[in-house]
Amino acid sequence: MKKTLFEGVATALVTPMNKDGSVDYAALDRLVDWQIDEGINALVACGTTGEASTLTDEEHRDVIARVVERANKRVPVIAGTGSNDLEYALSLTKYACDAGADAVLTVTPYYNKATQAGLIQMYTKIADESRAPVILYNVPSRTGVNIAPATYKALADHENIIAIKEANGDISKIVETMSYVNGKLDLYSGNDDQIVPLMSLGGKGVISVVSNILPAKTALMAKKCLEGDYAGAAQLQYDLHAVIDSLFSEVNPIPVKAATAKMGYGTNTLRLPLTPMSEDKYEKMLTLMRAQGLNV
DSSP states (O other), X not given: XXXXXXXEEEEEOOOOBOXXXXXXXXXXXXXXXXXXXXXXXXXXXXXXXXXXXXXXXXXXXXXXHHHHHHHTTSSOEEEEOOOSSHHHHHHHHHHHHHHTOSEEEEEOOOSSOOOHHHHHHHHHHHHHHOSSOEEEEEOHHHHSOOOOHHHHHHHTTOTTEEEEEEOOOOXXXXXXXXXXXXXXXXXXXXXXXXXXXXXXXXXXXXXXXXGGTOHHHHHHHHHHHHTTOHHHHHHHHHHHHHHHHHHTSSSTTHHHHHHHHHTTSSBSOOOTTOOOOOHHHHHHHHHHHHHTTOOO
């Protein structure tokens, strides 16, 4: 019987950086501690929001190890180890397992894409070799390939594939997927504006961007869903709608990096091709953050 890794909210952590572009590990430590203190249920290191695509291989591994060490088993740590290169994905996955990650998050192969048969073979190979459970990550807007419901169905019986982070945005396809895999794979929303809809379909929570800045409120929304209070959860979803929109007004993680920097976690430094947020959108985001009670 597969075990649920977490219920509620996993924060897809930003990777704080110094002005020279190096990783600010002290700020990362403080961010991890604050997230846990605010009631977050799990943490993701080196996902999309963590700028994994521009971290060096050494940095990628070091950030995973640092988050595992700092979390110190207080909450599960999920390591982003996906790649469009199977051998590199396997190498990162082995490292994350050795470092003590509680699960790995494996994005669909990007750029070279894949057929659905290719996805099944790649994910099966990763799951066969990983000592930590595997979460499939579907984000077609970034990768150019979508995991079909039938592909989830084909992978659902693998004992080491435990969950889906679904960011395709197509509720009808998610309903179809859950008709095949409910009870075999846990579902987590990959879109902050669809937390309540996906949890109403049986989802166990969200892997979130907005929880970088509003962890307690995001955790409360998920908790209300888990308790069956969908009216209360929906009200929180409505309340967070504008600030979530602002966090995606430019390509993630540009806005959330600016937001967490303003909150004191590193500087507003990104690596090209990402560039700092435009001034007008930045000021609008700060206004919305203040409306949520943040002192920025």
